[in-house]
Amino acid sequence: GQQLNQSPQSMFIQEGEDVSMNCTSSSIFNTWLWYKQDPGEGPVLLIALYKAGELTSNGRLTAQFGITRKDSFLNISASIPSDVGIYFCAGLANFGNEKLTFGTGTRLTIIP
Amino acid sequence: DGGITQSPKYLFRKEGQNVTLSCEQNLNHDAMYWYRQDPGQGLRLIYYSQIVNDFQKGDIAEGYSVSREKKESFPLTVTSAQKNPTAFYLCASSLTGENSPLHFGNGTRLTVT
Numbered sequence: 001g002q003q004l005n006q007s008p009q010s011m012f013i014q015e016g017e018d019v020s021m022n023c024t025s026s027s028i029f030n031t032w033l034w035y036k037q038d039p040g041e042g043p044v045l046l047i048a049l050y051k052a053g054e055l056t057s058n059g060r061l062t063a064q065f066g067i068t069r070k071d072s073f074l075n076i077s078a079s080i081p082s083d084v085g086i087y088f089c090a091g092l093a094n095f096g097n098e099k100l101t102f103g104t105g106t107r108l109t110i111i112p
Numbered sequence: 113d114g115g116i117t118q119s120p121k122y123l124f125r126k127e128g129q130n131v132t133l134s135c136e137q138n139l140n141h142d143a144m145y146w147y148r149q150d151p152g153q154g155l156r157l158i159y160y161s162q163i164v165n166d167f168q169k170g171d172i173a174e175g176y177s178v179s180r181e182k183k184e185s186f187p188l189t190v191t192s193a194q195k196n197p198t199a200f201y202l203c204a205s206s207l208t209g210e211n212s213p214l215h216f217g218n219g220t221r222l223t224v225t
Contacts, residue, residue, distance in 0.1 A: 042216030102154035
């Protein structure tokens with residue numbers, strides 16, 4: 001099956017710092033999604049990207065669909081305590097959510 | 113408010129017992145999915161259903177069963193044949209058209225001892 005490499009696995013940052021994480025794939029995707037999961041909860045969709053090169057923002061979050069269609073990154077600016085959680089990327093090569101491939105997640109911790 | 117409801121939040125069972133996890137959605141989504149989440153791993157697809165009375169195996173269907181008798185409901189049974197059932201189980205739903213991302217429930221944590 002397709003492989004998604006998400007990095008870093010974990011991040012420890014101070015409040016106010018910017019955050020950057022990325023996902024790379026061994027093959028081409030047509031859709032990239034970024035989700036955030038709070039402890040003990042289900043993932044919540046942050047940003048959806050449908051076009052190569054697309055750069056989309058949602059408040060302090062910005063995500064880009066790589067030109068090669070094999071990667072995507074998520075940036076968080078000026079982190080705040082509620083940003084803590086696990087961030088997952090997910091990619092889709094063909095139509096049909098049953099084919100969605102998830103990354104292994106980036107755990108974000110904010111040091112007081 | 114529209115959403116996906118999973119119950120119960122926590123479930124404890126003895127080894128050898130079957131257990132059924134509930135998932136209900138009022139988003140009028142045709143498609144529903146069950147995922148399993150283990151620490152440090154991405155979500156893995158167990159079963160999915162794109163229409164009532166029809167469902168398909170995902171990547172890790174062994175030891176699980178589902179039914180889809182109503183559009184709103186997609187219960188998952190973890191059978192005694194599942195070798196390692198302790199996990200966090202997530203239900204999701206979506207429209208079936210293109211560019212229709214998954215919406216997740218809040219999960220059920222199953223512990224089997």
